[in-house]
Amino acid sequence: MNYKTQIFDDSESVARGVANLIEAKAQQHAQSGKALSIAVSGGSTPKALFRLMASEEYSTGIPWETIRLYWVDERCVAPDHAESNFGMTYDALLHYSFIPIENIFRMKGEDIPDIEATRYAELLHHNLPAHEGIPVFDLILLGMGNDGHTASIFPDQLELLTSLKSVEVATHPVSGQKRITLTGPVINAAEQVVFMITGSDKADIVATIVGQSEEAKKFPASHVHDKTGNTEFYLDKAAACKL
Ligand code: 6PG
Numbered sequence: 001m002n003y004k005t006q007i008f009d010d011s012e013s014v015a016r017g018v019a020n021l022i023e024a025k026a027q028q029h030a031q032s033g034k035a036l037s038i039a040v041s042g043g044s045t046p047k048a049l050f051r052l053m054a055s056e057e058y059s060t061g062i063p064w065e066t067i068r069l070y071w072v073d074e075r076c077v078a079p080d081h082a083e084s085n086f087g088m089t090y091d092a093l094l095h096y097s098f099i100p101i102e103n104i105f106r107m108k109g110e111d112i113p114d115i116e117a118t119r120y121a122e123l124l125h126h127n128l129p130a131h132e133g134i135p136v137f138d139l140i141l142l143g144m145g146n147d148g149h150t151a152s153i154f155p156d157q158l159e160l161l162t163s164l165k166s167v168e169v170a171t172h173p174v175s176g177q178k179r180i181t182l183t184g185p186v187i188n189a190a191e192q193v194v195f196m197i198t199g200s201d202k203a204d205i206v207a208t209i210v211g212q213s214e215e216a217k218k219f220p221a222s223h224v225h226d227k228t229g230n231t232e233f234y235l236d237k238a239a240a241c242k243l
Helices: 011-031 045-053 085-094 113-127 155-162 184-189 200-210 214-218
Strands: 004-008 036-040 067-071 073-075 139-142 167-171 178-182 193-197 232-236
Touching: 004 011, 011 036, 011 045, 011 139, 011 193, 011 232, 045 085, 045 193, 067 085, 073 085, 113 167, 113 178, 155 167, 155 184, 200 214, 200 232
Parallel strands: 004 232, 036 067, 036 139, 139 193, 193 232
Antiparallel strands: 073 178, 167 178
Protein backbone atom coordinates (compact mmCIF):
# COMPACT_ATOMS: atom_id res chain seq x y z
CA MET A 1 0.00 0.00 0.00
CA ASN A 2 1.68 3.19 -1.11
CA TYR A 3 0.79 6.71 -0.17
CA LYS A 4 0.38 9.34 -2.85
CA THR A 5 1.89 12.76 -2.27
CA GLN A 6 1.22 16.14 -3.83
CA ILE A 7 3.77 18.80 -3.00
CA PHE A 8 2.86 22.48 -3.16
CA ASP A 9 4.93 25.62 -2.73
CA ASP A 10 3.24 26.81 0.46
CA SER A 11 0.26 26.33 2.76
CA GLU A 12 -1.97 28.58 0.65
CA SER A 13 -1.41 26.37 -2.40
CA VAL A 14 -2.03 23.25 -0.31
CA ALA A 15 -5.38 24.79 0.65
CA ARG A 16 -6.12 25.56 -2.99
CA GLY A 17 -5.28 22.00 -3.99
CA VAL A 18 -7.74 20.63 -1.45
CA ALA A 19 -10.41 23.22 -2.31
CA ASN A 20 -10.14 22.20 -5.96
CA LEU A 21 -10.43 18.52 -4.99
CA ILE A 22 -13.58 19.23 -2.96
CA GLU A 23 -15.04 21.33 -5.77
CA ALA A 24 -14.42 18.56 -8.31
CA LYS A 25 -15.83 15.82 -6.06
CA ALA A 26 -18.89 17.90 -5.15
CA GLN A 27 -19.59 18.65 -8.82
CA GLN A 28 -19.19 14.95 -9.70
CA HIS A 29 -21.60 13.93 -6.94
CA ALA A 30 -24.08 16.69 -7.84
CA GLN A 31 -24.15 15.48 -11.45
CA SER A 32 -25.29 12.05 -10.26
CA GLY A 33 -27.68 13.55 -7.73
CA LYS A 34 -25.63 12.37 -4.76
CA ALA A 35 -24.56 14.22 -1.63
CA LEU A 36 -20.88 14.54 -0.78
CA SER A 37 -20.23 13.59 2.85
CA ILE A 38 -17.05 15.16 4.13
CA ALA A 39 -15.50 14.94 7.60
CA VAL A 40 -13.10 17.76 8.39
CA SER A 41 -10.43 18.12 11.05
CA GLY A 42 -9.65 21.07 13.24
CA GLY A 43 -6.38 22.68 14.20
CA SER A 44 -4.72 25.51 12.27
CA THR A 45 -3.96 23.93 8.88
CA PRO A 46 -7.55 23.71 7.60
CA LYS A 47 -8.23 27.42 8.35
CA ALA A 48 -6.65 28.49 5.05
CA LEU A 49 -8.78 25.92 3.23
CA PHE A 50 -12.01 27.06 4.88
CA ARG A 51 -11.27 30.74 4.23
CA LEU A 52 -10.52 29.98 0.59
CA MET A 53 -13.73 27.95 0.21
CA ALA A 54 -15.66 30.88 1.70
CA SER A 55 -14.19 33.28 -0.85
CA GLU A 56 -15.86 34.59 -4.00
CA GLU A 57 -13.58 32.29 -6.01
CA TYR A 58 -15.48 29.17 -4.87
CA SER A 59 -18.92 30.67 -4.32
CA THR A 60 -20.35 29.36 -7.59
CA GLY A 61 -18.08 26.39 -8.43
CA ILE A 62 -19.01 24.31 -5.38
CA PRO A 63 -22.60 22.98 -5.38
CA TRP A 64 -22.97 23.81 -1.69
CA GLU A 65 -26.36 22.14 -1.34
CA THR A 66 -24.63 18.84 -2.16
CA ILE A 67 -22.22 18.96 0.77
CA ARG A 68 -22.92 17.19 4.05
CA LEU A 69 -20.38 18.40 6.61
CA TYR A 70 -19.18 16.33 9.57
CA TRP A 71 -16.22 16.55 11.93
CA VAL A 72 -13.31 14.15 12.41
CA ASP A 73 -12.93 15.26 16.00
CA GLU A 74 -13.92 17.96 18.44
CA ARG A 75 -12.57 19.31 21.67
CA CYS A 76 -14.98 18.96 24.58
CA VAL A 77 -15.69 22.66 24.81
CA ALA A 78 -18.61 24.88 23.82
CA PRO A 79 -18.94 25.71 20.12
CA ASP A 80 -18.04 29.36 20.78
CA HIS A 81 -14.89 28.41 22.72
CA ALA A 82 -11.58 29.50 21.16
CA GLU A 83 -10.49 25.85 20.89
CA SER A 84 -13.66 24.56 19.25
CA ASN A 85 -13.07 22.95 15.87
CA PHE A 86 -16.65 23.75 14.90
CA GLY A 87 -16.15 27.32 16.07
CA MET A 88 -13.04 27.65 13.90
CA THR A 89 -14.89 26.22 10.90
CA TYR A 90 -17.86 28.50 11.53
CA ASP A 91 -15.72 31.62 11.73
CA ALA A 92 -13.65 30.72 8.63
CA LEU A 93 -16.31 29.15 6.41
CA LEU A 94 -19.80 28.42 7.69
CA HIS A 95 -20.57 32.03 8.62
CA TYR A 96 -20.13 32.91 4.94
CA SER A 97 -20.99 29.72 3.11
CA PHE A 98 -24.18 28.45 1.61
CA ILE A 99 -24.18 25.00 3.16
CA PRO A 100 -27.75 24.50 4.39
CA ILE A 101 -27.75 24.32 8.21
CA GLU A 102 -29.56 20.97 8.07
CA ASN A 103 -26.50 19.57 6.29
CA ILE A 104 -24.05 20.58 9.02
CA PHE A 105 -23.52 17.89 11.66
CA ARG A 106 -21.27 19.18 14.41
CA MET A 107 -19.98 17.14 17.31
CA LYS A 108 -21.45 18.73 20.45
CA GLY A 109 -18.33 19.38 22.49
CA GLU A 110 -20.42 21.00 25.21
CA ASP A 111 -22.27 17.77 26.00
CA ILE A 112 -21.19 14.86 28.20
CA PRO A 113 -18.39 13.22 26.16
CA ASP A 114 -19.51 9.59 26.36
CA ILE A 115 -23.11 10.52 25.56
CA GLU A 116 -22.06 12.69 22.62
CA ALA A 117 -19.74 9.99 21.25
CA THR A 118 -22.65 7.55 21.26
CA ARG A 119 -25.02 10.10 19.71
CA TYR A 120 -22.58 10.97 16.94
CA ALA A 121 -21.91 7.32 16.15
CA GLU A 122 -25.65 6.72 15.86
CA LEU A 123 -25.91 9.78 13.59
CA LEU A 124 -23.21 8.42 11.29
CA HIS A 125 -24.84 5.00 11.14
CA HIS A 126 -28.17 6.68 10.28
CA ASN A 127 -26.86 9.18 7.71
CA LEU A 128 -24.09 7.35 5.88
CA PRO A 129 -23.84 4.18 3.82
CA ALA A 130 -21.99 1.39 5.61
CA HIS A 131 -19.42 -1.20 4.60
CA GLU A 132 -19.34 -4.24 6.90
CA GLY A 133 -21.24 -2.18 9.45
CA ILE A 134 -18.84 0.79 9.37
CA PRO A 135 -20.07 4.22 8.19
CA VAL A 136 -18.42 5.32 4.94
CA PHE A 137 -17.51 8.94 4.24
CA ASP A 138 -16.83 10.11 0.70
CA LEU A 139 -13.89 12.19 1.90
CA ILE A 140 -12.07 12.65 5.19
CA LEU A 141 -9.63 15.54 5.62
CA LEU A 142 -7.00 14.85 8.25
CA GLY A 143 -4.21 16.86 9.77
CA MET A 144 -1.25 15.51 11.67
CA GLY A 145 0.22 16.79 14.88
CA ASN A 146 3.99 16.97 15.37
CA ASP A 147 3.68 13.87 17.53
CA GLY A 148 2.17 11.95 14.64
CA HIS A 149 -1.39 12.03 16.00
CA THR A 150 -4.30 12.39 13.64
CA ALA A 151 -7.93 13.07 14.42
CA SER A 152 -7.76 12.88 18.21
CA ILE A 153 -5.98 9.55 18.13
CA PHE A 154 -2.78 10.14 20.07
CA PRO A 155 0.33 7.91 20.27
CA ASP A 156 -0.63 6.77 23.78
CA GLN A 157 -4.12 5.72 22.65
CA LEU A 158 -3.41 3.50 19.64
CA GLU A 159 -6.33 1.26 20.66
CA LEU A 160 -8.64 3.87 19.10
CA LEU A 161 -7.27 2.77 15.72
CA THR A 162 -9.03 -0.57 16.06
CA SER A 163 -12.03 0.37 18.19
CA LEU A 164 -15.29 -1.48 17.57
CA LYS A 165 -17.04 1.85 18.06
CA SER A 166 -17.26 4.47 15.31
CA VAL A 167 -16.78 7.40 17.67
CA GLU A 168 -14.90 7.45 20.99
CA VAL A 169 -13.79 9.81 23.72
CA ALA A 170 -10.05 10.54 23.69
CA THR A 171 -7.81 12.45 26.07
CA HIS A 172 -5.13 14.89 24.99
CA PRO A 173 -1.91 13.46 26.51
CA VAL A 174 -0.55 16.83 27.62
CA SER A 175 -3.54 19.00 28.49
CA GLY A 176 -5.86 16.17 29.57
CA GLN A 177 -8.57 17.80 27.48
CA LYS A 178 -11.31 15.38 26.48
CA ARG A 179 -11.98 15.01 22.78
CA ILE A 180 -14.64 13.32 20.66
CA THR A 181 -13.02 11.49 17.75
CA LEU A 182 -13.76 9.25 14.81
CA THR A 183 -11.94 5.95 15.28
CA GLY A 184 -9.51 4.17 12.97
CA PRO A 185 -12.01 1.83 11.29
CA VAL A 186 -14.27 4.73 10.23
CA ILE A 187 -11.31 6.73 8.92
CA ASN A 188 -10.01 3.74 6.97
CA ALA A 189 -13.45 2.90 5.58
CA ALA A 190 -13.62 6.24 3.75
CA GLU A 191 -13.65 6.35 -0.04
CA GLN A 192 -10.78 8.83 0.17
CA VAL A 193 -8.58 10.25 2.90
CA VAL A 194 -6.47 13.35 2.37
CA PHE A 195 -3.85 14.58 4.81
CA MET A 196 -3.18 18.31 4.79
CA ILE A 197 0.22 18.81 6.38
CA THR A 198 2.38 21.93 6.31
CA GLY A 199 5.47 23.17 8.07
CA SER A 200 9.01 21.91 8.54
CA ASP A 201 8.30 20.75 12.11
CA LYS A 202 6.43 17.79 10.62
CA ALA A 203 8.94 16.91 7.89
CA ASP A 204 10.67 14.11 9.81
CA ILE A 205 7.43 12.35 10.72
CA VAL A 206 6.05 12.83 7.21
CA ALA A 207 9.16 11.18 5.76
CA THR A 208 8.95 8.33 8.28
CA ILE A 209 5.26 7.69 7.57
CA VAL A 210 5.38 8.06 3.78
CA GLY A 211 8.51 5.87 3.77
CA GLN A 212 6.51 3.32 5.82
CA SER A 213 9.50 2.43 7.98
CA GLU A 214 9.05 0.21 11.04
CA GLU A 215 9.44 3.31 13.24
CA ALA A 216 6.31 4.78 11.64
CA LYS A 217 4.03 2.38 13.49
CA LYS A 218 4.22 4.43 16.70
CA PHE A 219 2.55 7.32 14.90
CA PRO A 220 -1.24 7.04 14.62
CA ALA A 221 -1.21 8.79 11.24
CA SER A 222 0.78 5.87 9.81
CA HIS A 223 -2.16 3.53 10.44
CA VAL A 224 -4.43 5.44 8.02
CA HIS A 225 -5.02 3.67 4.74
CA ASP A 226 -8.36 4.35 3.12
CA LYS A 227 -10.10 1.34 1.62
CA THR A 228 -9.38 2.20 -2.00
CA GLY A 229 -5.69 2.98 -1.57
CA ASN A 230 -6.28 6.63 -2.42
CA THR A 231 -4.78 8.10 0.73
CA GLU A 232 -2.97 11.26 -0.34
CA PHE A 233 -0.65 13.63 1.46
CA TYR A 234 -1.12 17.24 0.37
CA LEU A 235 2.12 18.80 1.59
CA ASP A 236 3.87 22.09 1.33
CA LYS A 237 7.59 22.04 0.46
CA ALA A 238 8.54 22.54 4.10
CA ALA A 239 6.69 19.44 5.27
CA ALA A 240 7.95 17.47 2.25
CA CYS A 241 11.59 18.52 2.51
CA LYS A 242 12.79 15.16 3.86
CA LEU A 243 11.00 12.94 1.35
C1 6PG B 1 -7.49 18.82 16.24
C2 6PG B 1 -7.28 18.16 14.92
C3 6PG B 1 -5.93 17.51 14.94
C4 6PG B 1 -5.12 18.31 13.96
C5 6PG B 1 -3.65 18.13 14.19
C6 6PG B 1 -2.84 19.08 13.32
O1 6PG B 1 -8.61 18.79 16.78
O2 6PG B 1 -6.53 19.48 16.68
O3 6PG B 1 -8.24 17.42 14.44
O4 6PG B 1 -5.89 16.17 14.59
O5 6PG B 1 -5.45 17.91 12.64
O6 6PG B 1 -3.39 18.41 15.56
O7 6PG B 1 -3.14 20.38 13.75
P1 6PG B 1 -2.52 21.66 12.97
O8 6PG B 1 -3.23 21.71 11.67
O9 6PG B 1 -2.86 22.81 13.89
O10 6PG B 1 -1.06 21.39 12.85
